Amino acid sequence: MEQIVVKDLFTETKKVIADYKAESEKLDQQERELNAELAVLQEEMTNNILDQETATVSELVYLKISAKEIVQKTEIIKVLLEELAEERTALKLEFTPIYRSAIRQDAKSKAVYNATEIVEKYRYQMLKEIADIGKQMQSQYHEIAPDVYEVFEDIEVKKEFPRLEYVFNQEQFEPYFGWLGDSVVHKNDVFVATRGYMPDGVKEPKEKDVE
Numbered sequence: 001m002e003q004i005v006v007k008d009l010f011t012e013t014k015k016v017i018a019d020y021k022a023e024s025e026k027l028d029q030q031e032r033e034l035n036a037e038l039a040v041l042q043e044e045m046t047n048n049i050l051d052q053e054t055a056t057v058s059e060l061v062y063l064k065i066s067a068k069e070i071v072q073k074t075e076i077i078k079v080l081l082e083e084l085a086e087e088r089t090a091l092k093l094e095f096t097p098i099y100r101s102a103i104r105q106d107a108k109s110k111a112v113y114n115a116t117e118i119v120e121k122y123r124y125q126m127l128k129e130i131a132d133i134g135k136q137m138q139s140q141y142h143e144i145a146p147d148v149y150e151v152f153e154d155i156e157v158k159k160e161f162p163r164l165e166y167v168f169n170q171e172q173f174e175p176y177f178g179w180l181g182d183s184v185v186h187k188n189d190v191f192v193a194t195r196g197y198m199p200d201g202v203k204e205p206k207e208k209d210v211e
Contacts, residue, residue: 012102020095038077045070133175141173
């Protein structure tokens with residue numbers, strides 16, 4: 001069976017994704033810069049505290065002033081990070097209806113992939129193939145049946161061989177069918193397949209050579 005290649009379903013959605021990522025990257029860059037600055041300030045504060053342990057009085061005054069400035073800068077950066085988080089949320093809210101519109105537009109493209117039509121197509125092909133085999137087998141049966149029954153229908157033959165009707169009858173010469181289920185394809189199996197999975201218990205049949 002020729003493999004079907006599904007065309008890109010999300011052309012419009014991918015455009016929106018690209019636009020969103022471009023805007024989001026700007027926020028990401030700002031966040032990286034603020035976090036880098038925050039890391040520097042934290043290191044400065046650590047060094048400041050260590051220096052205070054051995055500082056003179058005049059140096060201690062300077063270090064205390066510097067520590068206060070570091071704390072103030074740190075608080076400002078934290079506020080900026082909070083504002084950045086709010087901007088990111090606002091960006092998502094802005095793009096949500098754009099995503100929704102693009103997804104709805106892309107959803108229309110899936111209509112060309114109709115599982116019902118595929119099932120109907122192969123059901124017809126399956127039954128047509130079985131019917132063709134059955135027709136040929138019945139044709140061969142009816143071709144020789146008169147000659148066989150000329151012997152088997154004799155009254156004396158029937159008395160001697162009473163079970164001949166089970167040896168040669170029309171139903172015996174039909175394609176073998178040993179399916180145990182009520183249907184060849186259950187709708188639940190089709191639903192499983194539409195999600196990209198093979199149903200449990202369904203295996204690829206081994207091909208047989210018909211001589």
